Amino acid sequence: MSGTRPPQVPGNGGELSAADMLAQMRALRRQASSISRAYWLPLLLFGMLICGSMPFYVEPRIVRGVAVYTSAGWQSPYFGGGGFTGSAWLSVYWFIALQAGIAASALWYRWRGYRVGLRTPARGLVVAGVVLIELALLASIIGGRAGYALPGDLTIRGTVPLVLIAVPLWVLAWAERSTALAVIVACYTGLALLASLYDVENIFFRLGWNPSSFGWRLAGLPNVALPALLLLLAGAGAWLAPRLRWRSRRPASA
Amino acid sequence: MTDAEHPTASLDETVHQRHRLGILTITSGARQADFSYLRDVLGLTPGNLSTHLTVLEVAGLVRVEKGYQGRRPRTWVSITRDGRAALAAEIDTLTRLARQLNGDPGKGENGDGR
Numbered sequence: 001m002s003g004t005r006p007p008q009v010p011g012n013g014g015e016l017s018a019a020d021m022l023a024q025m026r027a028l029r030r031q032a033s034s035i036s037r038a039y040w041l042p043l044l045l046f047g048m049l050i051c052g053s054m055p056f057y058v059e060p061r062i063v064r065g066v067a068v069y070t071s072a073g074w075q076s077p078y079f080g081g082g083g084f085t086g087s088a089w090l091s092v093y094w095f096i097a098l099q100a101g102i103a104a105s106a107l108w109y110r111w112r113g114y115r116v117g118l119r120t121p122a123r124g125l126v127v128a129g130v131v132l133i134e135l136a137l138l139a140s141i142i143g144g145r146a147g148y149a150l151p152g153d154l155t156i157r158g159t160v161p162l163v164l165i166a167v168p169l170w171v172l173a174w175a176e177r178s179t180a181l182a183v184i185v186a187c188y189t190g191l192a193l194l195a196s197l198y199d200v201e202n203i204f205f206r207l208g209w210n211p212s213s214f215g216w217r218l219a220g221l222p223n224v225a226l227p228a229l230l231l232l233l234a235g236a237g238a239w240l241a242p243r244l245r246w247r248s249r250r251p252a253s254a
Numbered sequence: 255m256t257d258a259e260h261p262t263a264s265l266d267e268t269v270h271q272r273h274r275l276g277i278l279t280i281t282s283g284a285r286q287a288d289f290s291y292l293r294d295v296l297g298l299t300p301g302n303l304s305t306h307l308t309v310l311e312v313a314g315l316v317r318v319e320k321g322y323q324g325r326r327p328r329t330w331v332s333i334t335r336d337g338r339a340a341l342a343a344e345i346d347t348l349t350r351l352a353r354q355l356n357g358d359p360g361k362g363e364n365g366d367g368r
Contacts, residue, residue, distance in 0.1 A: 018352040021272060025279045025345070028295065032283045114323050117291030118284040119330070177283070 034242060036118040039172055039181050042105040042125075043235030046165050049097045050228035053080070056087040057158065057220045076140035077155035078164070094161040095137070102129030102168060121175045128171040132164055154196050157220065162192040162227050184234040191230055195223040268313045269344045273298060274306050278341045281316060281333040289329035307331060315340055 074091050075081030079098075081091035106126045113119035154160060166189040173181040194200065200222040201209075269275060276296045281287050293303050310316040315337035319330045333341070 018348040018355065021275065022345070022348050022352060024272070025275065028276055028279045029283050031295070032280045032287070036284050113286070114328070117288030118280075119286040121285035123285075 032118055033177065035116050036113075036120050037176055037178060037238075037242075038109060038112045038120065039176055039178065040235045040238035041108050042101070042169070042172060043184070043231045043238060045104055045108075045235075046101050046169070047228050047231030047235055049101050050162065050165075050224060050231065052097065053090070053093055053161075054221055054224055054228075056080070056090040056093055057224050058087075058218060059220055076136070077143070077158075078136035078140050078160055080158040080161050090158055095133075098129070098133050098161060098164065101165070102126060102133070105129075105168075105172075122172070124171045124175050125168050129168040132167050136164065157196055157199075157223055159192065159196045159223055162195055162224070163189070166192055180238070184230075184238075188227055188230055188234075191227045195227055199223070200226055265347055266340060266344065268309060268315070269340045271306070273302070274310055275341075275344060277306060277310060277331065278315065278333060278337055278344075281331055282338060282341055286319070286330040286332045289331065292331060310337070313340075 074095075075088070076091045076095075079091040079094040087093075102125065106122060109120050109122035109125075154163075166185060169181075169185045169188065173185050199219075201219045204222050269278065273296050277287075277292055280292060280295065289300075289303065289307075292298075293300060296303065298306070307316065307318055311318050313336075315334055317332045317334055319332070321328055321330065
């Protein structure tokens with residue numbers, strides 16, 4: 001290189017320095033990824049599906065000191081059944097809700113791709129979700145005869161579906177290359193495992209909530225409510241954040 | 255330093271043109287990018303964008319799929335494996351070049367010192 005002219009990179013249609021080109025590429029990539037990011041809806045969706053399952057976690061009425069748990073209907077531990085939950089429909093609910101959540105998320109990404117002109121690689125979400133549900137179904141059928149592969153501590157509270165939800169969300173975090181979503185899903189996974197392995201109402205009880213006022217029938221709800229609350233708050237935050245950023249960047253006169 | 259050793263020697267003219275580099279950059283972060291999105295973001299006319307896409311498609315760096323959304327024709331562009339490799343090589347070269355020009359002949363953006 002010689003001469004006093006500032007260093008340039010040869011380029012058609014105007015010359016840019018290497019640093020300028022790299023900066024432009026970073027800006028293009030940042031803009032594309034911020035436009036194509038749409039994980040707020042799957043988070044809200046799965047949060048609402050968990051909320052929708054809450055009536056099935058209300059424990060059975062205690063008659064003369066005896067709680068009557070049902071073994072009627074289809075009970076699969078992979079879909080929340082077979083534990084100390086009150087409803088015969090919990091497994092059916094989760095079997096349908098998980099598929100609905102995956103299908104709705106896939107449709108959302110498809111619709112949004114058409115709308116903004118950038119498609120997110122959401123195929124992994126669908127593949128992971130479908131494979132997971134099919135494996136859980138297969139394991140339910142085989143497990144009914146040969147014994148279930150999951151430890152009882154994990155299945156007794158009927159919250160295995162909350163853990164299953166984490167898998168497609170992890171795939172989504174990878175597909176969207178989103179650190180924020182990965183952090184959210186890591187927190188959610190921790191809460192889902194806590195809800196499956198520990199009676200969360202104990203924490204609430206120490207904080208002053210007394211489930212005995214409802215005949216203890218709602219005692220199992222905190223296990224479901226906490227992961228749902230996290231997804232709902234994270235989804236709302238992910239929806240709100242880019243809008244607030246956009247508003248703060250608008251010129252004051254606009 | 256000889257010309258052959260200089261990072262500019264490894265710049266690929268097909269990739270290095272800034273609009274084509276923009277197309278590769280955008281498509282590398284998404285599964286597919288719509289023709290209209292690329293046109294608007296890169297500030298190109300449809301004819302210009304078509305020309306750049308043809309160059310990249312012939313070089314095997316992008317795949318162009320035409321389809322319909324309802325009755326509306328849509329053209330989707332996705333990056334190929336070769337396109338990703340070419341983009342990574344371009345970024346590495348530009349990074350080395352920028353560092354050399356700043357008087358720091360250190361490592362590339364990939365951190366491998368190539």
